[in-house]
Amino acid sequence: MLLTYIIIAVTAVVSYLCFKNREWLDRLSMNPYRVVRNGEWYRLITHGFVHADTMHLFVNMFTYWSFGAYMEQVFPYLGFGAWAYPLLYFGGMAAASLYDLVRRRNDEFYSSIGASGAVSAVLFCSIFLNPTEKILLFAVLPVPGIVFGILYLVYCQYMAKRGGGNINHNAHFYGALYGFIFPVLLDPSLLPRFFENLRGFGF
Numbered sequence: 001m002l003l004t005y006i007i008i009a010v011t012a013v014v015s016y017l018c019f020k021n022r023e024w025l026d027r028l029s030m031n032p033y034r035v036v037r038n039g040e041w042y043r044l045i046t047h048g049f050v051h052a053d054t055m056h057l058f059v060n061m062f063t064y065w066s067f068g069a070y071m072e073q074v075f076p077y078l079g080f081g082a083w084a085y086p087l088l089y090f091g092g093m094a095a096a097s098l099y100d101l102v103r104r105r106n107d108e109f110y111s112s113i114g115a116s117g118a119v120s121a122v123l124f125c126s127i128f129l130n131p132t133e134k135i136l137l138f139a140v141l142p143v144p145g146i147v148f149g150i151l152y153l154v155y156c157q158y159m160a161k162r163g164g165g166n167i168n169h170n171a172h173f174y175g176a177l178y179g180f181i182f183p184v185l186l187d188p189s190l191l192p193r194f195f196e197n198l199r200g201f202g203f
Contacts, residue, residue, distance in 0.1 A: 007064070028050045032100055034108075072085050084186060087182075092117055092121020095117070095177075124176040127145040131198055133145045153173060
């Protein structure tokens with residue numbers, strides 16, 4: 001669980017520093033225009049260490065801790081190398097930004113921040129490995145992970161098409177998809193196991 005705690009600590013420190021210095025926030029945020037025009041590819045990762053406010057930071061890091069600490073322990077048990085867990089988190093962070101990178105590449109005023117895409121990747125990797133495990137919907141109602149996942153993806157797409165607000169629903173959606181397929185990319189034999197778990201649940 002050490003890497004999970006390190007990521008949380010670094011994210012908290014960087015976010016706090018950016019609360020105080022908006023110039024740093026601007027330099028680290030995901031700005032597709034600057035990524036493409038200036039070759040600032042580091043933004044695909046650095047934006048995940050920056051948050052808008054303490055609530056944004058707390059929600060992301062609490063969710064990440066809730067599932068990340070578990071996933072960090074499970075990966076070695078599955079036979080994955082030490083590189084697999086950071087690849088899940090940071091790969092999810094980058095994958096969550098690809099849609100906006102293409103769609104917003106000519107919009108110099110668009111920026112996105114937050115670890116939501118990476119956190120969604122970790123959450124959905126957990127759902128893939130344990131689809132019947134209960135997750136609290138609206139932080140109150142326990143539902144099977146696979147049900148939560150379906151509702152989450154539908155909601156993200158609905159809100160993305162609806163537009164408005166400051167939440168990057170596309171990042172949530174694509175980060176989640178990355179996390180869901182990530183275990184299969186590492187070990188295709190996990191896919192039959194996933195369906196077997198669903199059959200045991202009654203699907």
